[in-house]
Amino acid sequence: MTAPLDIRGFRLFPGFLDRPAQEALVVVLRELLHVAPLYQPVTPRGQKMSVRMSAAGRFGWVTDRRGYRYEPRHPQGMDWPPIPEEVLAIWRTVAGVARDPECCLINWYGEGARMGLHQDKDEADFSCPVVSVSLGDEGLFRMGNEERGGKTESAWLKSGDVVVMGGAARLKHHGVDRIRFGSSTLLPQGGRINLTLRVVT
Numbered sequence: 001m002t003a004p005l006d007i008r009g010f011r012l013f014p015g016f017l018d019r020p021a022q023e024a025l026v027v028v029l030r031e032l033l034h035v036a037p038l039y040q041p042v043t044p045r046g047q048k049m050s051v052r053m054s055a056a057g058r059f060g061w062v063t064d065r066r067g068y069r070y071e072p073r074h075p076q077g078m079d080w081p082p083i084p085e086e087v088l089a090i091w092r093t094v095a096g097v098a099r100d101p102e103c104c105l106i107n108w109y110g111e112g113a114r115m116g117l118h119q120d121k122d123e124a125d126f127s128c129p130v131v132s133v134s135l136g137d138e139g140l141f142r143m144g145n146e147e148r149g150g151k152t153e154s155a156w157l158k159s160g161d162v163v164v165m166g167g168a169a170r171l172k173h174h175g176v177d178r179i180r181f182g183s184s185t186l187l188p189q190g191g192r193i194n195l196t197l198r199v200v201t
């Protein structure tokens with residue numbers, strides 16, 4: 001594993017997963033999404049998010065009119081499937097903490113989907129990092145500050161890239177401004193998948 005790039009405390013591992021590993025992960029995720037289908041989340045203010053979501057693990061992060069929170073079950077009632085071993089292996093290599101993640105959020109970005117600048121702060125313990133894995137089309141990832149506003153820096157995340165948001169970057173604002181739809185051949189129909197691994201409790 002080569003040393004990560006440090007961008008404002010965000011650690012970026014370009015090409016962490018090679019193409020065969022990415023393909024194997026897509027196969028596993030397809031099975032997972034069969035059990036826990038993607039759904040379109042709604043913000044507490046009633047706005048439909050442009051990404052579609054699902055999750056794996058003890059808890060899934062959800063949002064609806066009742067707010068942002070972690071739930072032990074999918075909005076459609078089923079248990080979240082376990083986090084795949086291939087995904088746990090990524091966490092164990094880069095996270096640098098003894099605990100395993102309790103949530104693997106799955107974000108699916110179709111054409112035009114984005115995610116506004118936000119902090120990941122619905123977890124109880126900020127000493128564990130957030131680890132994110134990008135698959136498929138490139139996404140323009142924006143990295144900001146703990147406070148709202150100020151200077152930001154952006155990087156195109158490519159399929160197989162891994163980002164670790166820990167330490168000083170754990171509570172920094174971040175988001176995805178846009179994707180380059182059709183820029184990757186990994187997902188035959190195009191789109192971007194992002195996995196976000198977090199310790200929740």
Ligand SMILES: O=C(O)CCC(=O)C(=O)O
Nearest residue numbers: 105107120132176194196
């Ligand atoms: O899609 C990404 O790269 C980031 C996703 C994210 O920030 C989140 O799910 O909290």
Ligand SMILES: [Fe+2]
Nearest residue numbers: 118119120174
């Ligand atoms: Fe986030």
